[in-house]
Amino acid sequence: MDFLHSILIKPFADMVAAPDFLMQVLWEGLVSGVLYALIALGFVLIYKSSRIFNFAQGIMVVFAALTLVGLHEKGVHALLAVPLTLLVMLMLAVAIERVVLRPLVNQPDIILFMATIGITLFLIGFGELIFGGENKVMITEQLLIPTGSYTFEPFGGFLLIEQKDLTAVIGAIALVLILLLFLNRSKMGRAIRALGDDHQAALSVGISLSTIWVLVWFIAGVIALATGIVWGARAGVSFALDVIAYKALPVLMLGGLESVTGAIVGGLAIGILEKLFELYWGQPLLGGNTETWFAFVFALVILLFRPQGLFGEKIIERI
């Protein structure tokens, strides 16, 4: 009975007893959640438009962050380094399309997947060669990201919101909204969605594969830079940063590889749930550190009941 009580009742009693702490946990969860959602969006866009599972998304985060910090170290002003980094990511997208994707078009999916592993290894080596392998510090202040914090006292308790987290959340939400608007309203966005639906038909109406591919890889690069800045500001810029992309995998399992909504909702859900689980169940009962595996187990359980993911694109079948 004690055991059941500690699983089923005590955590919720704790939440009610200290609502300020609960809010703090939810906020922390939201911050990582929007980042997961953002990264997952990068995966979804590339997958939808080319059926490629982009293993290199994680290393692109590192590469973008390294380029940004590296440029700044070489004496470029931080605010100028951002557009320059974007330019580098655009060049990277063009290069990947030319050198990797175009020659491999029409090959089985697994070959393209292997090719993205190749891109990963290349970017690790290339990044080290140019920027060195040692850890760097994200140039948060130089980018004019505020580093102070706000404190609130809800319910007579204490809630701390760091300004850089707030900036990250607002930035990420803005980026997601811009992406959604782009996908649903613009001509290029429509072409990306069309390509995801029917490759052949997209070709037949004259949609150019190369253009779209460069575009989605560039978007993935922009997302990588945004994530790199935010995550780098919390954890430092090193090659270990690519783990954040692997945290997006359960989000994809949960949300479905093809669903934009799935990526967003899945990201937020996993971000928040893993924090809740860690603090109310993990630490008291399992000795903590559950965040490393919670998302995967959670996705696994969901997949048992919904193999297409929570938001897997509905297969339209006419009878």
Place this chain on the structure above:
Amino acid sequence: MSKLPAHASDTSAPILSVNNIEVIYDHVILVLKGVSLDVPKGGIVALLGANGAGKTTTLKAISNLLHAERGEVTKGAIIFKGDEVQAQSPNELVRRGCIQVMEGRHCFGHLSVEDNLLTGSYTRRDGKAAIRDDLDMVYQYFPRLKERRTSQAGYTSGGEQQMTAIGRALMSKPEMILLDEPSMGLAPQLVEEIFEIVRQLNEDQGVSFLLAEQNTNIALRYAKYGYILESGRVVLDGDAADLRENEDVKEFYLGVSGEGRKSFRDVKHYKRRKRWLA
């Protein structure tokens, strides 16, 4: 959509000419063994033949979509508006006015009907207003699409999908539409409706059509000229009116022989009198 210049009805200059092409899939499977055909500017030409005769392959060779299926034109040449097709990407071809409506509609299922239509304008550079005008024009030809503009195309009926596919092609401002099996899976009345619109488009807009059809009967009523394909070769061609009267065409494709219609009991024992190529 602007009217074509006056010489559109001049049937002497072909807008498309296919010269003795050979197509090989996967480096081994020879599908077309020397197909030649011409489509005059402003004409409607039918490409007829049974399943697997090579109609779709011919159309895809023309729109340069073969590459995506590991097919290759290994011999011969396809000339559209004076330029070799093989040197152009599908994207360029659409921009220059040659677009294919694929067999089985191939609508973008998760996009709304209107978004489907708008994807057709991808290659255009003449501004949003012109595209809006053409959208209205497509809705005039297909009022049913206007009613269903916001529904996901995947949930519309087969006829509506065929209309969407044709409308989508129209949005690219084409001079030539390659129409693959428009009658497939549609009720006879709808087929008639679709072909009627093809005729209107041809007359009003001067769009040339090359249509691949198994439904020989209807295709020869709307087309002006016809080619009959069998096992990757053109075995017969001529004016549609002549083909309709041709005894062999009647027997093999229209289902009537010299002695009139056969009863079902006879059909069981019915054998081809001769093969085109033996």
